[in-house]
Amino acid sequence: MVEKTPLSAYDRKKPKPMEADAVVLMMNKAMDVARLQFKRVKKDLDNFKQISGEGASVAVFDGSSGAENMSASREARTALFADIHFLLISLHETEQHLSRLKKLFPLETDLSNLHNRYRSVMRKCAEFKTHMEHVDGKESGDLGNLVDTLYTLRGKGIDLGPDFEKKMEALFCDLMSVWSHILERQKRIRELMGREHPAS
Secondary structure, X not given: OOOOOOOOHHHHOOOXXXXXXXXXXXXXXXXXXXXXXXXXXXXXXXXXXXXXXXXXXXXXXXXXXXXXXXXXHHHHHHHHHHHHHHHHHHHHHHHHHHHHHHHHOOXXXXXXXXXXXXXXXXXXXXXXXXXXXXXXXXXXXXXXXXXXXXXXXXXXXXXXXXXXXXXXXXXXXXXXHHHXXXXXXXXXXXXXXXXXXXXX
């Protein structure tokens, strides 16, 4: 009777590189969308300030009689709300893909360290996204206020200034750097495993 060799920690938690490739592909797509949304939000901020003035309320099309065509002001305000929401969705998807990578590579501590480093800002983004999705438009046509780059909505706010974008771009760059290092480590591990257990 042949004794079975106990599984190593690596074997017990063996990563799934093919699934990881798909996750990274989707993550890159989410990051590209977020970068595009940052550009759109910056444009929306400029348009909103030019048309509505500082501190003006953000109202949306309510479908009432005589409001078939949005005014330039209302269109700019609606675009601001929608683009902020879509930006936060993209950032949330990026974090979800990062969480998936952590599960696929449980022994790669760099992924956990990266997630922990950006956890607070990502949590704030997720909370504000959820807040936007639970606003009852029937209660009021007011969907937020803008002062400089601070967008507030029903008691919660998010600063859309350049520091926010820089923080997210740092996350994207760090994430891809960590992923490159993981690929190199996984390649070396496979090479070592191949030497220890050569194909018969």
